[in-house]
Amino acid sequence: MPRSDEHAYEGLIRESERILQDAGVIHQESESTTEDRAAARGRQELASLKAAEGESADGYADIRISEDRMMAAASFYPPVGAGRPVEFLEVQELMIAKGLRFGISWDTVRSSVLACNTSRKAHAGVEVARGRRPTDEIGPRLEVEPALLKKETAESPEAQAVDFKAISPFRFVKKGDVLARITPRIEGTAGIDVMGAVVAYGKAPAPRLKPGKNTLVTGETVVAQCDGKFVAGEESFWVSEVLEIQGDVDYSTGHIDFAGDVVVHGQIKQGFKVKAGGSLTCSKLIDASEVSCGGDLETGQGILGRMQGTVKVGGRVRAKFIENCYVEAGGDVMVATGCLNSVINTLGVISTGPRGVIIGGKLHAQRGVSAFQIGSTAGVRTEIHCGVDYRVQQKLAWIRDKNIELALKLKEVEATLASKGESPRLAALRDKLKAAIRTMNDSAKKIIASLDKNEDAAVTASGEIHHGVFVEICHVPLVVSKPMSRVRLVLDKTFGIVSPERIRA
Amino acid sequence: MKSILVIDDETMILDAIKIIFEDMGYAVKVFSDSHAGMEEAIRNDYDLILVDVRMPGMNGAEVTEGIRKGKAGAKILIITAYPNDPLAARALQAGAFGLLKKPFEIAKILDFLKE
Numbered sequence: 277m278p279r280s281d282e283h284a285y286e287g288l289i290r291e292s293e294r295i296l297q298d299a300g301v302i303h304q305e306s307e308s309t310t311e312d313r314a315a316a317r318g319r320q321e322l323a324s325l326k327a328a329e330g331e332s333a334d335g336y337a338d339i340r341i342s343e344d345r346m347m348a349a350a351s352f353y354p355p356v357g358a359g360r361p362v363e364f365l366e367v368q369e370l371m372i373a374k375g376l377r378f379g380i381s382w383d384t385v386r387s388s389v390l391a392c393n394t395s396r397k398a399h400a401g402v403e404v405a406r407g408r409r410p411t412d413e414i415g416p417r418l419e420v421e422p423a424l425l426k427k428e429t430a431e432s433p434e435a436q437a438v439d440f441k442a443i444s445p446f447r448f449v450k451k452g453d454v455l456a457r458i459t460p461r462i463e464g465t466a467g468i469d470v471m472g473a474v475v476a477y478g479k480a481p482a483p484r485l486k487p488g489k490n491t492l493v494t495g496e497t498v499v500a501q502c503d504g505k506f507v508a509g510e511e512s513f514w515v516s517e518v519l520e521i522q523g524d525v526d527y528s529t530g531h532i533d534f535a536g537d538v539v540v541h542g543q544i545k546q547g548f549k550v551k552a553g554g555s556l557t558c559s560k561l562i563d564a565s566e567v568s569c570g571g572d573l574e575t576g577q578g579i580l581g582r583m584q585g586t587v588k589v590g591g592r593v594r595a596k597f598i599e600n601c602y603v604e605a606g607g608d609v610m611v612a613t614g615c616l617n618s619v620i621n622t623l624g625v626i627s628t629g630p631r632g633v634i635i636g637g638k639l640h641a642q643r644g645v646s647a648f649q650i651g652s653t654a655g656v657r658t659e660i661h662c663g664v665d666y667r668v669q670q671k672l673a674w675i676r677d678k679n680i681e682l683a684l685k686l687k688e689v690e691a692t693l694a695s696k697g698e699s700p701r702l703a704a705l706r707d708k709l710k711a712a713i714r715t716m717n718d719s720a721k722k723i724i725a726s727l728d729k730n731e732d733a734a735v736t737a738s739g740e741i742h743h744g745v746f747v748e749i750c751h752v753p754l755v756v757s758k759p760m761s762r763v764r765l766v767l768d769k770t771f772g773i774v775s776p777e778r779i780r781a
Numbered sequence: 782m783k784s785i786l787v788i789d790d791e792t793m794i795l796d797a798i799k800i801i802f803e804d805m806g807y808a809v810k811v812f813s814d815s816h817a818g819m820e821e822a823i824r825n826d827y828d829l830i831l832v833d834v835r836m837p838g839m840n841g842a843e844v845t846e847g848i849r850k851g852k853a854g855a856k857i858l859i860i861t862a863y864p865n866d867p868l869a870a871r872a873l874q875a876g877a878f879g880l881l882k883k884p885f886e887i888a889k890i891l892d893f894l895k896e
Contacts, residue, residue: 306815356828401866411894452850480851560805561805563888564888577801577804577805577806578801578804578887578888580888580891582888596801596804596889597797597801599886599887599888600886600888612800613796613797613800613801614797614884616884616885617884618888631793631796631797631800632797633793633797635884636884649793652791652793652794652862652883652884653791654835654862654863654883655862656862656884739793
């Protein structure tokens, strides 16, 4: 490069440095270095003037120390004309004179000096020393289990095989599950600045996360005090016993399996399962879903089964209607407008609103049935069984079916024995079948003996009960042969029949 | 708001449909008189018209024929306790687009309304 060009280049660097410095981009410097910097700038300008006049100038270095003394940077300026090159020893002396003691990279200094001299270009802002910053002391703090903060997504490569209905945005925990762990205090470490002075460590701000409702601190961990939904806020985390879903139970929520109470402000969409340990409240429709809850079930609209929905409830059921659904309830079933073609089993009462209908289906209600209209003019098959525990009834039905199977098999074995002569294996089988039938019959007798009958159970129609309706109270049957109005069907214990009583106005 | 017109002589059915569907946000009008129901169906627009097959006076097939003459685009569903009833078949031929089994099928009505 021609000499005149080199001068022009030198000027460009100086100008750039000045501008950068003014803009505050160059490393922060302590006040003590301000004068040095001014002097260096003066020397640089002088060298440049000399060069401009065709004179020589020696190469030199300039050292700057950051305000926090954690970093030192050097700028190396090449000689001009016949001036002496930058000397490593001179730079070393300069650095020592500046008070640099710690974290010095002599290799960097050496290589920068060499590069400056050989390239005859300035090397500015080269980091030549770095202090060690202190690390703050961190007090003991709570850290939530990472699995509880992880969000499940269906974006994996296996997504096509994923049951999207099973993906839940909620984090459910069981009593005793670890929610968070106490991370012990972390000691701080002192730092050293480039001048060799020790820098004391501080204290990191105390974490604010605190265990909230339904949590228990046990030793080094925080555990859930009950089953529920894990909730983490900005400053606290807790376990909620109520799961509230603002919209529908659909693909946005997945199936719900919650230990506490569940409140759904929308619908439970077709095909979705909801299991609540406590009560279940649904503001809108429960549509062909698999629903179970330990407490009461209440829906603002109705329950649509579409011949596949099942509802199992520990407590009471309240709905506007139930259609084509299987319902089991420990408590009363109250349906405002209609039970349509459904199988409803309850240990309590099935009742409708003042103009409610029961049309079609099979109802077991230990404590009786009450509706405005039962059956229809079209004679839709409607069966009502009262007075007995449906669970016992189901057991008896199972025993009956098994007995029929066993008896048919026994008949077959005996026929084979009669036609083909005595066979020890078949004879043993025959004896086994006979014994099984006896056992079944004994069980049935025991169950019947312990049957909790409610002979006061009644079927009441405040409007009309239509022909074709089958009523059974404590196993005593009645087929309604002609429509009856304002009637109560009760068990006449004297005659062992089901007889109608007029309801007085 | 979608609207439903129900023509059935069984007042209990009418009451139940009215309560259930109004609860779900539909406008429901009911007629137990088949002739009056047919006139209403022609006079006003409904998203769905439910017509019972067996009614005194005009039967469901006649009502369907009458409505379709007066309003070709009317969407009619037949309600019947007997799916093989010849009157139900006649109503379908007259332009009813589907059949519901009595007392009524809420799920199917909702599906039709969604469509």
